[in-house]
Every structure is written in structure tokens, then in C-alpha cells.
Amino acid sequence: MQTVLPYIISGISVGGQYALIAIGYTMVYGILRLINFAHGDVFMVAGLIMVYLAASLPLYVAIPLVILLTVLLGFTIERVAYKPLRTAPRMSVMISAIGVSYLLQNLALYITGGLNKNYPQIPWISDRISILGMETTRVTVITPFLTILLVVLLVLLINHTKIGMAMRAVSLDFEVSQLMGVQINTVISVTFVIGTFLAAVGSILFFTNYPGVVPTSGAMPGLKAFVAAVFGGIGSIPGAVIGAFIIGIAESIIKGLDTILIVNGAITEQIGLATFSDAFTFVLLIIILVFKPTGLFGEKTADKV
Amino acid sequence: MTQKKSKKGAWIALIAVLAWLGLVFALDQLIKPTDKLGMLLIVLQKGSVYALAAVSMNLLNGYTGLFSLGHAGFMLLGAYTYAIFTIPDKNRDTVYQYFHAVVRFSIPEKLSQGMGGFGTALGVLIALLLAGLVAAVMAYLIGLPVLRLKSDYLAIATLGFAEIIRAVFQWSKLGPVTNGSNLLKNFARVSKFKLELGGTKLSLSTFVPVLIATVSITLIVLIVNSTYGRAFKAIRDDEVAAEAMGINLAKHKMLSFVTSSFFAGVAGATLAMVLSIAQANNFKSAMTYEILLMVVLGGIGSITGSVIGSMLFVAASEWWLRGLDSGSFLGIEAPGVFRNGFRLVVFSIIIMIVVLFFRKGIMGEKELPDLFRRKKKAAPAGKEAAE
Secondary structure, three states: OOOOOHHHHHHHHHHHHHHHHHHHHHHHHHOOOOOOOOOOHHHHHHHHHHHHHHHHHHHHHHHHHHHHHHHHOOOOHHHHHHHHHHHHHHHHHHHHHHHHHHHHHHEEEHHHOOOEOOOOOOOOOEEEEOOOEEEEEEHHHHHHHHHHHHHHHHHHHHHHHHHHHHHHHHHHHHHHHHOOOHHHHHOOOHHHHHHHHHHHHHHHHHHHHHEEEOOOHHHHHHHHHHHHHHEEEEEEEHHHHHHHHHHHHHHHHHHHHHHHHHHOOOOOOOOHHHHHHHHHHHHHHHHHHHHHHOOOOOOOOOOOO | OHHHHHHHHHHHHHHHHHHHHHHHHHHHHOOOOOOHHOOOOOHHHEEEEEEEEHHHHHHHHHOOOOOOOHHHHHHHHHHHHHHHOOOEEEEEEEOOOOOOOOOOOOOOHHHHHHOOHHHHHHHHHHHHHHHHHHHHHHHHHHHHOOOOOHHHHHHHHHHHHHHHHHHHHHHHHHHHHOOEEEOEEOOHHHHOOEEOOOOEEEEEOOOOHHHHHHHHHHHHHHHHHHHHHHHHHHHHHHHHHHOOOOOHHHHHHHHHHHHHHHHHHHHHHHHHHHOOOOOOOOOOOHHHHHHHHHHHHOOOOHHHHHHHHHHHHHHHHOOHHHHHHEEEEEEEEEOOOOOOOHHHHHHHHHHHHHHHHHOOOOOOOOOHHHHHHHOOOOOOOHHHHOO
């Protein structure tokens, strides 16, 4: 147990970061039926904005500004790249999302010159502390609590405010809610604003634990968060959060599986199982898609002829 | 359309294909890779590989309506299969620096011992087919569970499988076969392909990939125009209606998936041949996205569109827009702005404009011959009704 515990704790932390990204995917999918492939790259851009802003501004100005600019980016992407395609087939919108992702990555490549940009140290949260007899950073401990706090706030927003009611209506039936006088465009914009806000917070927590940001930093966390959303049942916020925690923990354990197995005496030498830490996420995805395509908490939708 | 007319069309197409191959062969001799026009050869080589990849993806995404994003994975399988079976014996141990290679023979080399140059060519062909077959078999296995899924779920599941394949190929325990995460090199590659004819050596480095792509694309065209192709289109347009008409959905979807992956495997092998390296890390989902964007650029559901799209894509990103990376473009000198990576930014903006405002791409659902036909006579009514 003593060997597994550190991996579980770091897994919970990574899971919390994935959860914050996954909510953006699941909310957008719930309303637009769109896999927002650019979401992972927005997360990466948030990391880069932080790198550049923190170089010249004090952190207490930089952090709110990062969140603000990221939200603005998410809002702009929706208005420019998805709104004109509202009546187009779903495949076109998905392709547009892939196009935005390509653009953001290339833009980041151009601006950074492809170099690794060191993420700024944020005092207090990147301090090393010791918990349950092991060394870790404070952000690892804070992340799950912050995630749960934000999710509770979000669920309250969705269940108890007017805009939340509109969101639920739109995700239930796009056309009918339009007929009932719901301002579709406002609802969609708010969805993107919330999604990117959480991704920006997630990016600050995520990159603090990593040495730096490169243009492709967002791709893998983005995909994993999406898998988490599918795993939990796309469209369901608690589902996405639980899915993200499961994936984060599984990934972290697999990263250390060699060491764990050696300590337990199951194997005698490193067998390189860590290579599969990313792939295992997709194995989980395929298992859930085959046995329960709607995910853990997804609703069943009937096919209309 | 009468039988006679389509026969005439087939002859015209055959002559056009032969003329195209002849032209490429001539270019291969006339242009040296070091020339200013040498970029043209590189564009033709890479462009034809991507054209094949794009057409095979189009068969699936455009003609059958199965939105799959696993293309890079199948190309990886093809590239590795080809590379593993064509590394000459004497290079084997330098390539597999850290492992003891399990596969210890090269098909082209073995065959050339008995049959000389012809044997080498045959060996390369066999390795190519093997590359396609491995990808096709894997596609069959993957298809069993995932083809039941619908649009987005299918896309994400195939994307996931491509990532799993990539991870498996990088696993150090498989090093004796795949060389782990190190690259494979020194296998049969285009720069080594020469034709000796009466003492003069003729270069085949551009001709071979173009030939492979042309033959494969012709085969795909034949499939699309067969009854299978019509069944695929019926599934794309309306699954429920197609099933009611007696089309076996599972069988046809699987057929399309396996065929598409076969050609993706061949494309991957050809890519390895052109780049003269194979490394799992190059076959990321970004590669699938690029191929998808080529298909979109050319027009989803048009084969000539995909070819034009990928040729333009490669030409623009490798050649025409180069100046954007190196300081001056169209006579504008701005080293501060036109630095490394600017080309790709401009390029992605162009693609976004196509995606947003010219959703049908260059060709829409039309083929090149349709454009000529239209001048004489209005397009056949069935074509319009199908949309």
C-alpha cells in the first residue's frame, strides 16, 4: 500500500485537472452535439498566456488576466468558427473544430518558436509539503478540493438559475427551446465561457506540476479529458468528473506499475509498462463504448428515422 | 449513361493515367533533386503519398459516411511492416542498436538473390502488399467492436485505437520487432530505386511512389464505381433506408473500413519509403487531422478532389509558402514577421477559411471529368437528386 499511495494521490490530482477540462467538453457536447477538438488547445494556450504574462506582470494581476483572456478566446472561437455552421451537418462543425485546433497549435508553434516555455513558479501552491509521510507539492493536495468546489458551484448554477434552466432546456431539445424563446446564442456563449474558464483554472493547476508548455501540450490532456467525459456519459457533469478521476488515477498507477510490481515481487525488472499510461485511457474508452455506449451516467437517446 | 459512353470514358481515363505516369517518369529524369525545381519532385513524392492516404480516408468518411479518425494508426502499421521486412541483413544490427532483432530477413534482398533487379522490385511489392494486409487485418479486428458505434463515438474510438497502436509499437518489450521508440532506417527507400537500362541509370525515386499511389487510387475508383461503392453511398445518405433496401450494413461498413485501412497501410509504407525512416512518434493524431483537412480542402466525397487537395496542401506547405518562413515572400521583406512557423499559421488560416466559407471544398462532390461533361450537357439529374 505504501508504494501505491503516492501514485493514487498524484492520480487524484491529475484527475481533478482532467475533470476541469472534461466539463468543458461535456457541456459543449450536451448542447451542440459537438466534440470541441480545440478545447485541449485552448487549455494549452491558457498555459502559454500565463508564461508570457507572468514574465512582465505580478502574479496577482497575471492569473485573473489569464483566465479572462482564455475565456475571451473560447468565446471568440465559438462566435467565429462554430456559429456560422449552426445549420451545417455535424461533421462540418467537427472539422471546423479540428481546423481551429490545427490553427491554435501552429500559432503557438510560431509564437514560441517550438521551444519549451518554462511555466512560472506560483508561490504557495507550488511549495513542497509532506502529507501522510510523503513529499508532494501543495497544488496536488489542493486540486481535488478546488475541483469539487467548482463543480458544486457549477451544478448549483445549472440547477438553480435562469441561465442554467435555459442550458438544460437547450441540451434537451435545441429546436423546441428556441421556439420557447430561449436565446440560443447567449446560452451557447455562456457554455463556452464556463467551459474555458474551468479549462483556464485547470491549466494553471496542471502546468504548475510540469516543467513547461509546448504547442502540443494540450493535445493529450484534451483527449483524455474528452475520454473522461465519454466514460462518465457525455452531457453529464458528475459523470465527467468521476470519469476524469478514474482516468487520472489509472494513468498515474500505470506510470508507476513497474515499480509497484517490483516491490510486490510480481516481476523482477522494469518491463516498460509506463508506455501504456496514455494508451490505457483509450482502452477504457473502448471498453465503455462497447459495453455501455452512453457511458456511466449517460441518457439513452433513441434513433429517429 | 450508355455502355458505349462509359467504355469510351474508361479508355480516356486509362490514356490520361498512362500519360501522367509517363510525364512523372520524364520529370524524374530531367530534374535533379538539387535543382531549383527539385522541390517539385519532393512535392510529387509526398503529395502522392498523402493523396493516397486522403483518398482512402475519403472512401470511408466521404463515401460511406463513417467518420473515422484512426488513419495515422493504420499508416503506422503499414510503415512498420514495410520497414521491418525490407531492412537488408547487413544493416539489421546497426538499426536495432539496443535489441536483438527477431525478423532477420529482407524480402527484396532474398528475392534479388535469385532474380536480380526484378526480384528486388517484386520484394518491394510483396512488402507493400503485406503492409496493406497487416493494416487490413488489424482494421477487421478493430472494426468488430467499433463499427457498431455512431458518428462521434466512432471517431473517438478509432482515434483511441490509433493511439493504442502507437503506444504498443513504442513498448520496449516489443523492441526486438519494432525497435522500441527508436526509428527504423536503412530499408528499401525511393532514393535507392534505379532502373539500369543499357548502362544508363534512370532514377525512379519519384516515379515509384507516384506509381503506387496511381495504381491504388485507380483501384479505389473502381471500387467506388462498383455495386459496393453504390451501397457505400446509400449507407452514407441514409442508413435506415439503405438497410430497408436490403444492404447488409455491418458487412458493407466493415468492407469499407478494411479496404480503406488496407490502402492507408500501403500509403504508410510508401511514406516510409519516401521519408526513408519509420518512427511511431510521427504517426500522431495530428497526422490524421492533416489528412482529414486535405480531404476537406478537396471536397468530401470527391476522389479527384482529395488528390488535388493533398497535392495543393503538400505543395503549399512544403514549397510555395516556404518564403513565409525564411524572411521574404512575394517580394515582401519582413524577417521579423516571416520567421519559422509563419507559413503554417497562414496555411491554417487558409484552411479555416475553406472550412467556414467554402464548405464544399474545391470539387464538392464532383469529379474532374464531371467538370468537362457539364459544358456539353447539363449534369445527369440523378447526381443532383442524390444530394
